[in-house]
């Protein structure tokens with residue numbers, strides 16, 4: 001194509017489709033330069049061909065971030081992160097934009113295979129119906145850019161929007177504009193603000209009024225580029241009376257260097273809507289000596305904006321060197337309900353500081369917290385939770401149960417529950433236990449033929465059963481395996 | 493060759509200086525034999541069963557134990573289990589959250605893997621459990637509940653026998669399986685044990701009372717006191733003990 005002709009084409013495409021321009025023509029230069037400046041933010045935004053308002057939104061976040069301090073209250077310690085020594089944008093190499101599975105780099109598919117993604121998900125990724133008859137739609141995020149989106153048609157039939165958020169910005173700007181940052185404000189916290197400035201991609205889901213999403217939605221986040229910060233951004237909206245169940249799962253290849261991950265997930269449930277968000281997190285936790293591993297600083301929050309709405313978080317956290325994560329619910333609507341079911345496993349030198357916040361604002365709001373922490377090796381595992389009732393939250397109720405299990409005597413488990421009630425009718429109940437796997441239990445299991453590790457896994461799986469039951473079936477099976485794998489080397 | 497050969501076994505509590513619990517115990521069990529071990533509380537019966545199973549709290553200071561000619565004391569706990577050593581616990585342990593069904597299957601498959609055998613298929617497993625559980629009067633509901641959680645004493649003992657029936661061990665050690673059982677439960681459990689008697693299986697039945705031995709009739713009876721077998725005989729020895737008590741042996745050994 002002659003140079004002039006090409007320029008003409010480009011100018012035309014800027015008019016019709018800014019995104020395509022940014023994405024297609026510059027694809028060979030996939031990395032932003034190291035470091036974070038206003039230029040980096042502009043680069044990312046330009047890369048994605050974003051509208052002016054979003055660039056401004058990012059820049060605003062960036063300027064605020066520069067004035068903020070990294071939080072230090074969590075029970076985790078790690079070397080200072082040099083934010084100028086990281087990359088903030090990386091995309092997989094591709095000749096063409098990802099239109100279908102054929103466009104996906106076979107190398108990337110090979111990596112999925114190496115990560116041991118079960119056939120079920122691979123099928124889903126390839127758009128094949130799974131054997132169980134149920135369908136799983138996968139919006140795969142590889143490094144920072146979504147490379148495959150499937151089941152679009154069936155979802156479209158139901159009116160469900162499920163796409164990379166970068167695409168939603170172009171196709172549904174009004175929806176994105178309305179809800180982005182409405183649950184986690186730009187200035188919410190250091191990591192969320194950073195994410196707002198440099199977020200790369202993530203999922204966008206909108207389920208229209210009265211629609212029950214016809215399948216479980218699933219996204220795989222992968223980290224594959226050395227030194228690349230990961231700043232996923234997910235936004236899920238369930239309109240009045242809608243229902244959606246979303247699954248997020250992660251694994252990562254071995255890494256020497258620490259990798260920063262600061263995701264933001266926002267959920268909005270309008271009146272009578274329900275969102276179920278499940279996570280299995282298995283990023284590289286570092287080696288036996290605590291070297292390497294992912295720093296996982298995540299802000300996840302759901303807003304039960306409408307009356308009788310419900311948001312339920314279920315998480316199985318086994319990976320990352322450091323986890324700093326408090327999926328929360330703002331119970332704004334009357335009679336709304338928030339749930340948090342968590343399994344957090346730490347081994348080796350992992351540090352976990354995780355929990356939830358249940359903010360009761362509306363009348364007769366209810367919440368339930370079941371947190372199971374398992375600490376092994378030299379790890380530290382903290383549950384940190386806040387349950388609060390606003391002065392108008394008449395009849396608010398919470399039930400919290402935090403159980404910690406210690407494996408070995410070099411690890412630590414801590415429970416830090418905060419309770420604030422400004423309404424005398426609020427009823428908050430809290431139970432907590434800390435225990436060890438007893439030698440008698442181990443002996444009993446091993447006498448029946450189980451190895452040290454099998455026995456530990458079995459006992460732990462029993463300990464977390466209440467939470468595993470909350471996961472969708474196929475995820476629960478995987479999670480169970482993951483628990484065994486992550487406890488390898490914790491005994492003997 | 494004898495299946496189990498215990499020769500001059502001395503043992504003490506791990507880390508505890510001095511006091512021996514087993515003080516030169518010898519016992520031979522051949523395939524097909526049922527040996528009863530009787531004796532007063534504290535004589536070391538449970539200790540013997542734990543040492544055979546490989547519990548780590550004890551230290552063998554002298555003597556040897558072989559199973560089919562192999563050094564049993566060198567083996568890991570689960571290795572012994574895979575080789576066919578089964579201990580029915582005096583006090584079965586609870587494993588909350590682990591359905592009994594799941595536990596049974598995990599145990600059976602773990603043993604099979606260790607022996608290099610294939611895992612059992614789901615239909616075969618379900619059939620096996622249904623069969624054996626039915627005979628022991630164990631309900632489906634119990635099988636769904638956590639291992640031993642909320643079970644009555646009798647239920648726990650029946651569950652031990654169910655595990656034994658499913659794992660089909662070579663050497664069964666029953667530690668006071670009769671304790672805490674009423675007469676009906678005792679019958680059910682005894683029938684379960686008797687059903688498992690076979691020419692290639694050996695059993696050690698530990699009990700304080702003769703009563704159990706009316707139901708599980710032993711080939712040999714041994715009296716244990718202060719860490720030793722002080723007398724051995726046929727099944728009639730149990731009746732003699734029932735009539736005279738242990739006093740005579742306790743004096744002898746003192």
Ligand SMILES: Nc1ncnc2c1ncn2[C@@H]1O[C@H](COP(=O)(O)OP(=O)(O)O)[C@@H](O)[C@H]1O
Nearest residue numbers: 505513531532533534535536537538539540549
């Ligand atoms: N783990 C242990 N720690 C301390 N003492 C023990 C332990 N196990 C057994 N003993 C002691 O060893 C002796 C034998 O106990 P045990 O084997 O339970 O006898 P039995 O089963 O015949 O009643 C008793 O004096 C008991 O207190």
Ligand SMILES: [Mg+2]
Nearest residue numbers: 537538582668
């Ligand atoms: Mg005893």
